[in-house]
Amino acid sequence: MGNNKFKILVVEDDRSVSRMLQTVLENNGYQVLTASKCQQGILMLSSHVPDLVVLDLGLPDLDGEEFIRIVRTDSMVPIIVLSARTDEMDKVTALDLGANDYVTKPFGIEELLARVRSALRINRMNLHAAAPGSIFSLGALVINYDKRQVRVDDHVVHLTQTEYNILSFLSHHLGKVMTYSSIINTIWGGMDDGSIKKLQVNMANIRKKLGCKPGETRYIVNELGVGYRMPDQDD
Numbered sequence: 001m002g003n004n005k006f007k008i009l010v011v012e013d014d015r016s017v018s019r020m021l022q023t024v025l026e027n028n029g030y031q032v033l034t035a036s037k038c039q040q041g042i043l044m045l046s047s048h049v050p051d052l053v054v055l056d057l058g059l060p061d062l063d064g065e066e067f068i069r070i071v072r073t074d075s076m077v078p079i080i081v082l083s084a085r086t087d088e089m090d091k092v093t094a095l096d097l098g099a100n101d102y103v104t105k106p107f108g109i110e111e112l113l114a115r116v117r118s119a120l121r122i123n124r125m126n127l128h129a130a131a132p133g134s135i136f137s138l139g140a141l142v143i144n145y146d147k148r149q150v151r152v153d154d155h156v157v158h159l160t161q162t163e164y165n166i167l168s169f170l171s172h173h174l175g176k177v178m179t180y181s182s183i184i185n186t187i188w189g190g191m192d193d194g195s196i197k198k199l200q201v202n203m204a205n206i207r208k209k210l211g212c213k214p215g216e217t218r219y220i221v222n223e224l225g226v227g228y229r230m231p232d233q234d235d
């Protein structure tokens with residue numbers, strides 16, 4: 001077995017799901033470690049240093065959120081959360097605690113593999129990311145952070161300060177779902193009753209100015225009921 005394989009830690013107490021994930025991931029060239037409890041997962045994380053974690057939120061000892069909180073004190077390993085469809089709030093909490101992405105159970109294999117590839121790729125890109133003040137580009141979109149200037153196909157896009165701040169924030173978290181509250185707290189410093197509406201209005205204006213057609217997900221993906229994500233190009 002080569003040492004160049006990505007190592008993925010699966011933390012999931014449901015044996016059938018865990019076994020299925022192991023098979024699928026191994027068949028796709030990943031090395032897989034499994035843990036069925038939170039504490040065991042944390043130990044394996046420090047002893048095996050995986051490249052990515054797939055984490056079930058409902059674990060028997062501590063819950064998955066606790067896992068994220070503990071792990072994020074000293075590791076930026078990408079974490080993809082598995083959550084049940086009914087656990088919308090858990091998903092949001094997990095993202096706010098630092099999970100990178102989520103897949104809702106029951107999930108499709110292809111969807112999961114796409115999320116895994118994306119998280120691994122983004123992590124590599126972020127490791128080599130240039131210092132702030134550099135130029136960000138995604139397809140035809142270019143952000144010059146020094147000048148606070150946005151271009152699409154070489155044309156300057158005239159954004160308001162708020163619109164620029166939102167777009168810049170998403171670009172700094174490329175590929176990661178940013179929840180409504182994390183965006184709102186960053187941009188406006190706190191939430192109130194009208195915050196989500198205000199964010200949605202700004203987002204609609206940004207999309208229009210970037211030349212996105214309704215429903216198009218080129219630069220900004222609307223994760224319904226959760227938040228927004230700037231997708232990595234291969235998404």
Ligand code: CA
Pocket residue numbers: 012013014056057058059
């Ligand atoms: Ca479970």
